[in-house]
Amino acid sequence: MSRYDIAIIGSGPAGVSAALTAKNRNKSILFIGKRDLSNKVSKSHRILNYPGIPDVTGADLIKAMQDHLDSMGIVLTEDQVTNVYAMGDYFALQCAKGMYEASSVIIATGVMPGKLLKGEEENLGRGVSYCATCDAPLYKGKETTILGYSPKEEDEAAFLAEVASKVYYVPVYQDEVGLKDPKIEVIHGVPKEIRREDKRSTLVLNDREIESDVVFVLRDAVSPGQLVPGLETEGAHIVTQRDMSTSIKGLFAAGDIAGTPYQDAKAVGEGCVAALSAVSYLTELSKQGS
Secondary structure, eight states: OOEEEEEEOOHHHHHHHHHHHHHHTTEEEESSSOOOOOOOHHHSSOOSSSSTTTTTTTTHHHHHHHHHHHHHOEEEEEOOOOEEEEEEEEEEEEETTTEEEEEEEEEEEOOOOSSOOBTTTTTTTTTEEEEEEHGGGGGGTTTEEEEESSSHHHHHHHHHHSSSSSSEEOOOSSSSOOOOOOEEEEEEOOOEEEEEEEEEEEEEEEEEEEEEEEEEEEEESOHHHHTTTTOOETTTOOOTTTTTTTTTTEEEOOGGGGGGGOOOHHHHHEEEEHHHHHHHHHHHHHHHHH
């Protein structure tokens, strides 16, 4: 398995800035995110404080970022990171489509919307999962539940229906659900709690309960403490120093995940700092190995 110099998780302004800076420093990068980069930015009506681009719409700013990435030859890997493990002098990234390795990592995922459900964290790995693609083989012929926080999770439900005996799909969004597979039952409701009893998981909604073998909670972002075991966090944020370093050596964070204010201009600056700090870390790492 090839090992990248820097893995950048998240494709918002902080992640884009980190990718551009790392590329300028001739580092091999793994840039994981979404081709549309950031829904938060793209839906912004007007951005008034971005230096050099006055009164820009979010859509136009995203287009400018995409063009900049393309001009630098930076390839975006569309995947979902479920865990990051510190392995000493490198990191292992577990993703929906496979495993990756990198000597350093920059987390720029933004903040997770809302709070964890009651029972979600304590049952993670025992009836609660964040990746249907990863764990689908474990539930062949079994009953499953998907809690989808965006329409793109419908693809996960369709995939899961190929192996599971039943898929209950609970959308946590307003868009019309386009799932037609007879093995998929769409149930609307407000999620409240996940319980685990007798090797069965129960998703408690505001007006009913759904019992199955597993509950897949599919959000755009995973809370940082669950993404990286042992990482120091404060609420929804990763604790960072001024150089964007974290409590884990070689791991950096930037943008909204590193704290307020949630501003694009601030995120871009932090992404640049995080990348430069990662480059300095790699230099020290190479000296130790020589």
